[in-house]
Amino acid sequence: MGPQGRERRAGTVQSTNDSSALSKRSLAAHGYVRDAFAALLAPRPVRRTPLIHRGYYVRARAVRHCVRAFLRLTGALPAPTRAQILSLGSGSDSLYFRLKAAGLLARAAVWEVDFPDVSRLKAERIGETPELCALTGPFEIGDSASALCFSSSDYRILGADLRELPRLDEALDGAGLDAASPTLLLAEAVLTYLEPARAAALIAWAAQRFPDALFVIYEQMKPRDAFGQVMLQHFRRLHSPLHGLELFPDLEAQRRRFLQAGWTACSALDLNEFYRCLLPADERRRVETLEPFDEFEEWHLKCAHYFILAASRGDTLSKTPVFPPSEAPFQRDPASPSGFLSARVVTGDHQDSSLRRYGHASVLLSPGVIFSAGGFGEQEGRHCRVSRFHLLSRSCDSEWKGSQISRLRTEGQWDGRLYHTMTRLSDTQVLVLGGRLSPVNPASGALQLDFYKSEDNCPEDQSVTVTEATLGEGPMLPCWRHSTTEVYHQNQRYLLVYGGRSVTEPAVSDCRFLHVETMAWVRIPVEGATPQGRHSHSACSWQGGALIAGGLGVSEEPLSSVLFLRPVSSRFLWESIDVQPPITPRYSHTAHVFNGKLLLVGGVWIHCSSVPGVTVINLTTGVSSEYQIDTASVPWPLMLHSHSSALLPEEQQLLLIGGGGNCFSFGTYFNPHTVALDLSSLSSGQ
Template sequence: MGPRSRKRQEGAVQSTNDSSALSKSSLAARGYVHDTFASLLVPGTVRRAPLIHRGYYVRARAVGHCIHSFLERTCGVPSARRAQILSLGAGSDSLYFRLKSAGHLAWAAVWEVDYPNVARRKAERIRDTPELCAITGPFQSGDCASALCFESLDYRILGLDLRHLERLDQALAATGLDAAAPTLLLAEAVLTYLEPDDSATLIAWAARRFPNGLFVIYEQMRPHDTFGQFMQQHFQQLNSPLHGLDRFPDVESQERRFLQAGWTACSAIDMNEFYRCFLPAEERQRMENLEPFDEFEEWHLKCAHYFILAASRGDTFSKTLVFPSSELFPRVEPASTSGILPANVVSSDIQGPNLKRYGHASVLLSPGLILSGGGFGEQDGRHCRVSKFHLLSRYCDFEWKGKQVCSWGTGVQWDGRLYHTMTRLSDTQVLVLGGRLSPVTPALGILQLHFYRREDNSTEDLNIKVTKSGPEEDSTLSCWRHSTTEVSYENQKYLFVYGGRTVVKPVLSDWHFLHVQTMAWVRIPVKGEIPEGRHSHSACSWQGGALIAGGLGASEEPLSSVLFLKPVTCGFLWESVNIQPPITPRYSHTAHVLNGKLLLVGGVWIHSSSVPGVTVINLTTGMSSEYQIDTTYVPWPLMLHNHTSILLPEEQQLLLLGGGGNCFSFGTYFNPDIVTLDLSSLSAGP
């Protein structure tokens, strides 16, 4: 890399500090953390999305956990040397001011290092802000030629490049850093922006330099799965690529990295585990209630791709792991792979709009016609709630063609809802239940979609009319992320509506039966233990009843249960399906029954580092097996959550439609193509 390219990349990396600082300021403004100084250190304000707030919240709590662990072990001990915090790549972070105002620096001091222009800009900001100067006390400013930009009794800001370790070492010593004293080295999303050799040298230097040290880093990992690929693409586009992820893709390799560099103890966990095991339940509940939120998939995926690590040396820390293993977050790895399911793009050379959306619903109208409606996606060159329907029609044995269709006539306007269900009533009628317009606005009322074709039965001029169904005042269903399954009772067809969430209830454990012929809600006896409430589960018909699998529970924890709403003489009975080996807890997947086997397709899980493929459960024996999806011939990444799937049993195929999500601060991703899975290898099955 030439000097000019390196300079541009340094500027891009520094710009990530500005974005991060604004996010931290927004985080404090919304009450996630207590920080009155963040807004003073960065000019301007911006309100971030709830998903970004959650991401920065768990980061702040994880780093704060390490800092307080360090201070508890080192401060207030009369015989000990003064503790030190060395923040590498500190940017505009308010750590010093938060610790000082809380009285935590009576026995400690803080050094900060960042690029010279970042350090000077922060020093100027402090000098020009009386509220900050009141915290630092008397201070001095370094001259333009000096690395020291700001100095007070317990606070130093240095402008240095972390790749120049000899100069860094000299500057730290010159400003009073005691290498023998207990020292916390903190690097939040810093080392990953250095070339791997530079970061390796820095880690080894720190191990030699601080014999009584604790090194804490917060960084990205898991670069090879779908979310990891999109994450890397984002930073590439910002000209600040993530380095070293191929060498150290998981927490185990990161721990080895530090141990081999001279650190004597090391522990690392991802943010899902930290959130579940190191934050009290009441604090999690407080945070979860701060803002309306409905992006659980991306929240868990973001947490799965960031980790916190603490490596230590010396008597103060060597026998204590900052993150000991916890039984509260057991790893539930899927069974060993039983086979591969080939995936291919459907009709990639056929003219017609792609189905780029998520949170939609899809239904098979007839063997050659699939309707998808609603969701969030691309329409007319922008991202929005989608108001146009998408029809996928087969026009020869192996080819499908896409078409967008608008609703028409004097009926109800289609509202482009998300997380609803669509159920086929006939070749020309579809029932729409539930959904939402926003996390605080449910889509009310039962809708029917009516289809009208040309006389030649062509889909070229197929039209859709939307009407309301059922009583006008009916408010039985104001939920989303629920399921709707066809069941039978006394030779009558009913729709079993189960689970979901509402504006006021994070999960629902109740259910309703809708009599299809009269469109009336009816009561049918259901016996057995009431299942745990859930949303984003899967449901499919089987033997006149309904199979319910997985979902997200009340504590935002993925579930592993598979339940059968079994028809009995006097109604239905809840039964638990015993599965061996147990399946990994998951949600936001789809499900189908094929030849007596339950197929769980994709989804999100947090108890395993692998990526969900297709879990196959033999409903007779209860035996489960795992199949990977071969994406060799599919554009990567393929995100299998918030998608829909259609089973074509005669062809032994599964069509995957849409999927994706708003991926933290990295942008919104939509699967670009409709994909088919070849299920023929499942005929023998487990």
């Protein structure tokens, strides 16, 4: 790469620092972390979303954990040993000021390195800000020809290119960095912006230069799944592609990378594991209640695609691990898949963009008609809560075709709700329960949708009537991410509304019964051990009762239980189904019973490095098997969460409809096609 290319590359990478600085300022402003200095170093205030706040919070806590561990270990060394923190690609980070204000630099000093323009700008900002100068003490600002931009007794800022190691060596020597002293090298989302050979040289250089050191990196991983593909595309669009992810796609490859470069020991965690295992429960609860939040899938997927790694050298820093080993491994991949289920794009849906949505609901009105409504998606060239209905219908030649229904026959109006349920009452009538407009604004009331079509089935003549459904007095809560399942009690048809979230309850555990014939809420006794509250679980009818699987609990922990609400004479009874091997905890999946087997389709899990496919549970034996989805014939990526699905038992097919999400700061993604899974291999016994 020539000089102009390097300058362009440096500029785009520097822009990621500006975005990060603004996010860290917003993070502190909303109470996630204590940082009085982020606002002094960032150029202007900005309001980030709760999802981005959470992402930057767990990053900040993971780095904080490593820095505090380093200072704790080196602080126990005999005086006058002085520890060193060398922050590579430090940007506008406030690490030095936070440590100094907390009194943690009595026997330590901080060096920072970034591109010359970034470092000089930071030095000038510090010099112009009395609150920052008060902490640094007497300082000097370097001239434009010097690599040393700022210098005080315990803080140095250098302008240097990490790709030019001889110059970096020279600059660090000139700034007084002692290679023999215990040193923490910190690189937050830095190595990934270097070409693999440059990053490898930097890792090896650090191992050779510092005999007693800890190298901590925070970076992306898992480029090959759907979320990883969206992440890669995002950084390509910013002209700052992520390098090395194909060479080092997972934690084990990252560990080997450092060990082979001369580091003595190395451990790494993805941020789900760090958050669940190394943050106290009361701190997690504090963070989880700071802002209304309902983007759990993207939160967990983001954390699954970032990791924190600590590699060490020397007796001082290699004896005590930065990440203490947990009693039980967090990652527990399922057994080898029992097989594959082939997938194909549904013919005729290629140009239909109206099903690019998530958080919607779909219902099979008849064997050849699937009706979808609600969710967040694409409409009239923008991303919004979708107001148009969608009909997926099968023609005489067995081809599926999608069409929008935007006409309303009455004054009724779809209110734009998400995470609701829809239940078929007849071939032309659907009941909508629950849902939300925002995490603090539940949808009001139940809706009845009446579908009308012309005699010739012309899409332009299709219409829907939206009316408010009048339900009798009862226990229905304004909730979302719940389930609605058809059950039978004393030969009467009821709808079981179970679980969900509400404005006041993070996970509901109530069973509510709606008598279909009278549309009245009815109290029916439920016995047995009440399962913990959950939302985003799956539910489907079986033997007059309901099978409930997975979900997200009150503590935002994915669940692995499979429960059966069994009808027994004058009541229902909770039973736990013993599944072997136990299913991997998951949520945001769909479920169907097919040939005596419970199928759990897609979803999100955090305890496995793989991507959920279809879990098949034999309801007679309790034996579970994992099936991967063969996506060779499906345009990639395919995200199987916040989707809907429809079982076509006679065709031995399962249609996957919609799905996707707001992928952290990488943009919103929608599955572009309806996909059919071939279930014929599951027809016989397991």
